Amino acid sequence: MQNTNSIFGLKKRVVDFSSKLVDQIIPPTCLICHTIVTRQGGCCARCWREMRLINQPMCPVLGTPFSIDMGEGIISAEAIANPPPFERLRAVMLYDDYARKLVSMLKYSDRPELAKWMAIWMRRSGNVLLNDADVIIPIPLHPARLRQRKFNQSAELARHCVSNQNHSYMPLTLQRRKSTRQQVGLSERQRADNVSGAFVVPQSEKIHLKGKRVLLVDDVYTSGATVNAATRALKRGGVKSIDVLVFAKVETTEL
Numbered sequence: 116m117q118n119t120n121s122i123f124g125l126k127k128r129v130v131d132f133s134s135k136l137v138d139q140i141i142p143p144t145c146l147i148c149h150t151i152v153t154r155q156g157g158c159c160a161r162c163w164r165e166m167r168l169i170n171q172p173m174c175p176v177l178g179t180p181f182s183i184d185m186g187e188g189i190i191s192a193e194a195i196a197n198p199p200p201f202e203r204l205r206a207v208m209l210y211d212d213y214a215r216k217l218v219s220m221l222k223y224s225d226r227p228e229l230a231k232w233m234a235i236w237m238r239r240s241g242n243v244l245l246n247d248a249d250v251i252i253p254i255p256l257h258p259a260r261l262r263q264r265k266f267n268q269s270a271e272l273a274r275h276c277v278s279n280q281n282h283s284y285m286p287l288t289l290q291r292r293k294s295t296r297q298q299v300g301l302s303e304r305q306r307a308d309n310v311s312g313a314f315v316v317p318q319s320e321k322i323h324l325k326g327k328r329v330l331l332v333d334d335v336y337t338s339g340a341t342v343n344a345a346t347r348a349l350k351r352g353g354v355k356s357i358d359v360l361v362f363a364k365v366e367t368t369e370l
Contacts, residue, residue, distance in 0.1 A: 146232060147213055156232035167209040169240065169364070178205045179367055193367050199339060200346045201331070201357040205244055206364035207236040210335055214363035218334050222268045230268065233362050234275030241276070241330070241360035248330035248358065250283045250323075251276060254345055255291040255314070272362065273332035282330075288320045288352075289345060306340035314345045316352030325353040336361045 143152050145159040152159055172181040174191035208214050221229045253273035261267055270286045277284045293313040329349055333342060346357050
């Protein structure tokens with residue numbers, strides 16, 4: 116595990132150095148609309164105002180924003196009706212047109228450098244979760260999908276969320292053994308069936324997870340099917356607790 120962390124630490128330093136060179140050569144533009152801005156990784160005032168960032172008050176379990184302050188400890192109807200297998204979830208923003216554009220550019224437009232800036236927002240939104248975590252694990256891609264896409268967007272987000280040496284970044288501990296269909300267009304039941312049994316923790320990795328507090332990282336939380344399946348696999352691997360940090364969360368109706 117130490118060798119794995121060293122390799123990814125070296126990769127992070129190389130990528131960060133390259134990013135600094137790019138920052139000096141290319142004028143900074145808004146991540147969304149490409150208007151000139153004052154610094155790299157920022158958004159223009161118009162886009163910033165329009166983004167639906169998630170702040171308090173929110174559900175302490177699912178991170179769903181409340182329109183009014185419900186009082187301390189009040190959880191959402193969604194969390195009551197369908198309690199998740201993880202402890203807490205936090206997201207930067209609701210999955211609107213702005214979030215969709217950023218996630219789409221990261222995943223499909225060969226823009227892995229966006230993960231650096233998106234992770235800065237994720238670290239702020241998930242500060243408490245990060246402070247409580249021992250291990251940070253991204254949702255993995257199936258090897259065939261990884262070859263096709265060339266990189267795992269969730270792994271890039273998770274790698275940039277690692278802010279200090281207190282966290283172990285373990286991108287290979289959770290593996291996707293089942294090649295699933297794209298979740299887009301599937302019903303909630305179909306999504307759950309699609310990822311059922313898709314994830315596994317190899318026996319050799321379980322020793323590194325036993326009793327650990329895990330932070331699971333993904334790009335978008337939709338129905339929860341993928342995160343729930345991954346959470347159950349990690350629990351079978353012996354972890355102590357699991358929190359979830361995503362960039363965007365699909366909106367649900369709450370008070």
